[in-house]
Amino acid sequence: MQDPNTTTTTLTANARTGSSVTISASADTFVATDVGRLIKLHDGYAKINSDGYTNATTVVATVQDNESGVAELAPSYASNTIAFHEGDPSSTGLEHNDRITDSAAAFIDQGFKVNQKVTISGASNGGNNKSTAVLIVQVTADTILFAPSVDLVNETASATITINGALTADSNFSLGAFSATTGYPGATAFFEQRLVFANTSTQPQTIFFSVGGDFENFTAGTDSDDALIYTIGSNQVNVIRYLSSGRSLIVGTSGGEFAVTASGSSEPLTPTNAQIKRQASYGSADIQPVSVGNVTLFVQRARRKLRELVYDYNSDSYLAPDLTLLAEHITESGIKEISYMQEPDNIVWCVLNNGKLVGMTYRREEQVVAWHEHIIGGVSGAATITVSDYSNIATNTTLKITKSNGETITFTCQGAGAGTPDTNKFFHNESNNTTADNIYTAINAHDDFTVANPAAAVVTVEETQRAGNGFITIVSSDTTRLAITDQSHALVESISTIPGSLNEDSLYMVVQRTINGSTKRYVEYLNSFNFGDNILDAYFVDSGLSYDGSAATSLSGLTHLEGEPVTVVANGATHPRKTVSSAAISLDRSTTSAFVGLGYTSTLQTMRLDVGGEEGTSQGKIKRIHDVxxxxxxxxxxxxxxxxTLIDLIPFRSSADEMDEALDLFTGDKEVEFRGGYDNDGFIVVLQDDSMPITVLAIYPRLQTFDQ
Known part of the structure; x- marks a missing residue:
């Protein structure tokens, strides 16, 4: 609940229980978005009905269970075990407190409390008792003591007396902290058997802890297990972004990182010993962090850096080193979501804003922090050229279209002529639409491309047959008049790590692709890392299906890849690409085991080599690698x-191998000649685009470095 009302406004309920209780305010209190909001009034709670908003001073609500589990705003008790007692039996006229007693000792169980106002009714031998509200100043199980001004009339012996909590106008009320009006919690966690919420629209710096062991009860108090509400005090509004439970409750905010603990290191958190201290001032993004051992990994506010919040015993505080320090280019587009995979390898997976999936192998006890990028198979979107201001397109303006296999074809503006232009050239004339038609004609005439008729001066380019694992990109030399958009790799939109079989975690992904001209989203997961030493178990295609059965020359069930060129691995060997038609493909040879899906390319590029120099470093010096x-x-x-692009195939099959059988997986050293020239870099690129497994343990180059 929010803090109690501090104004003179009062609320009055017309009934103590029920689903149509009218609550009236003495001044404007409610708004239309309060439907579903709780009201704490007297000793109970009411929730405003979905159609319960009448106006700013009137709502209709349903009474909810209170802390005692009774759905009432005020207690009601009727019994013939109640007796009245005069506080001044000798009638001295001194100030005194009348009281009532209950031989059944049920007052506390019935919900009567100090500072309640009640009415008393029932048969008496001298009057109507107290139909006006009287104040309770002390209560035990069998006795209620009233304020000195209250004068009771003795009850009739054995008569039934009714005590009702008074439904008077009351300024001591509270409104719910969670509602459409105030906003709902933006962060949650469990900590020391308490459910914790934080960050509503109106209380962005406030943390709400439930009663210990009672996750649905947020009744605040001072007892050790009572709920507590804590608002961070700081020099600026620090919106809480996340809560992470560990040695302490880590609170990530937009302006810094805090830790909630008990004042004593061995004490549980209670309303009277809670303390919150700032640990760092980096600021956190609105992304749920991950816990790895006793460390919290969180994304910094700008979404470019992943930081490690770890307790340091030397300083008795938390430190937050930057884990992207040596790979800032990896997360340049910004981190969107993170998830942690513990088995078989410790990897923090990240989804980037550009749809890429990246991972960070994280073994902090061994000082291992290694980033890697994963391009998911398939494409998203379309490659387009939008024509504008056609008359000012200069002669020799170029459009360079790079296909999925990396090959580039250039189309050039031949000027403002008419008729038939030269091959791979186009005219700009008449209008934007006509120029777009000319570009369409030039590109569509090329065997590698299929182009639809332009619409609104927009030319959309497709490959006639996707030639590689990449996608179409276009470079325009005049991006103002020939504006372009590229296709992209398949886009990963969300991830989650779920424990899987074989003692491995599975990374599930929502992947967006363009399939047969339409945008599709599929839920996919990474297959087993530990596939063993059998090539028939090595699954290295995306969005794929597997087949294991009798010899087959066609494979079906590929509806989700309709119209797509797919990679086929048949009986452990590569197979020519096929395009899915009517949810099936025809094979060039029969197979009893196959994987069919979207291919991708794995690329390793070393850093610049720094070896071989006789006069110090070899950086910047000409070098030539002979073999590797x-x-x-x-x-x-x-x-x-x-x-x-300058790359050679590494031979794995020898004359001793059966030509009609799959090769065994290779473990060992491969010595290969290196096709490279003289350069200053000395890069070595290892590439795998055949949907086969490759694990590079080491690279040993032999080279010559020229010091002069």
């Missing part, structure tokens, strides 16, 4: 070179 030894583990099929 690759140390591999359970690998097959890969390429090596100095760049992704």
């Amino acid at each position: 030894t690759l140390r591999l583990f359970r690998s097959i099929g890969s390429k090596i070179g100095s760049s992704e």
Whole structure:
């Protein structure tokens, strides 16, 4: 609940229980968005009905269970075990307190409390008792003591006396903290057997702790297990972004990181010993962190950095080093979501704003922090060219279209002529739409591309047959008059790690792709990391299906990849790409085991080599790599070179291998000649685009470095 009312406004209920209780305010109190909001009035709670808003001073509500589990705003008790007692039996006229007693000792169980006002009715031998509200100043199980001004009339012997909590106008009320008006909690956690909420629209710095062991009860008090409400005090509004339970309750805010603890290190958190202290001032993004051991990993406010909040015994505080320090380019587009996979490898997975999936292998006890990027198979969106201001498109303006296999074709503006332009050229003339038609004609004439008729001067380019695992990109030399959009890789939108079989966690992803011209979203998961040493178990396609059965020359059930060129691994060997038609593909050879899905390319590029220099560093010096030894583990099929375009296939099959059987996975050293020239960098690129496994343990180059 919010803090109690401090104004003179009062609330009055017309009934103590029921589903249609009218609550009236003495001044404007309610708004239309208060439907569903709680009201604490007298000794109970009422929830405003979905149609209960009448006006700013009147609502209709349903009475809820109170702390005693009774749905009433005020207690009511009728019994013939009640007796009245005169506080001044000798009638001295001195100030005194009348009282009532109950031989059944039920007053506390019935909900009567100090400072309640009650009315008393029932048969008496001298009057009507107290139909006006009287104040309770002390209560025990069998005795209620009233204020000195109260004068009771003795009850008739054995008569039934009724005591009702008075429904008087009361300024001591509270409104619910969680509602459409105030906002709902933006952060939650469990901590020391308490459910914890934080960050509503109107209380962004406030933390709400439930009663210990009673997650639905948020009744605040001073007892050790009572609920507590804590508002962070700071020099600025620090909106709470997340809560993370560990050694203490970590509170990430927009302006810093705080820790909630008890005042004593061995004490449980209570309303009287809670303390919250700032630990860092980096500020947190609105992204749920992950806990790894005794460490909390959180995303900094700008979403570019992943920080490690770890307790430091030397300073008796938390430190938050930057884990992206050596790989800032990886998270340049911003982190959108994170999830932690513990088995079989410790990896923090991140979804970026550009739809990429990146991982951070994290073994802090061994000082291992290694980032890696994963491009999911398939494409999203369309490659387009939008024509404007056609008459000012200069002659020799170019459109360079790069296909999915990395090959680039250039189309050039031949000027403002008419008729038939040269091959791979177009005219700009008449209008934006006509120029778009000319571009369409030029590109569509190329065998590698299929282009739809332009609409609104927009040309959409598709590959006739996707040639690689990439996607179409276009570079325009005049981005003002020939504006472009690129296709992109498949976009990962959300992730979650779920414990899987074989003692491995599974990373589930929501992936967006363009399939057969339509936007589709699929839930997919990463397959087993530990596939063993059998090539038939090595699953390395995306959004794929597997087949295991009798010999087949066609595979069906591929509705989700309709119209897409798919990668096929048949009986542990590569197979030509096929395009899905009517949810099926035809194979060039029969197979009893297959994986069919979207291919992707895995690329390793070393840093610039710094070896071989006789006069100090070899950085910036000309060098030439002659050959390379690759140390591999359970690998097959890969390429090596100095760049992704200057690259050679590494042979794995020898004359001793059966030509109609799949190769065994290779573990050991592969010595290969290196096709590279003389350069200053000395990059080594290892590439795998055959949907086969590859694990590179080490690279041993042999090279010559020229000091002069």
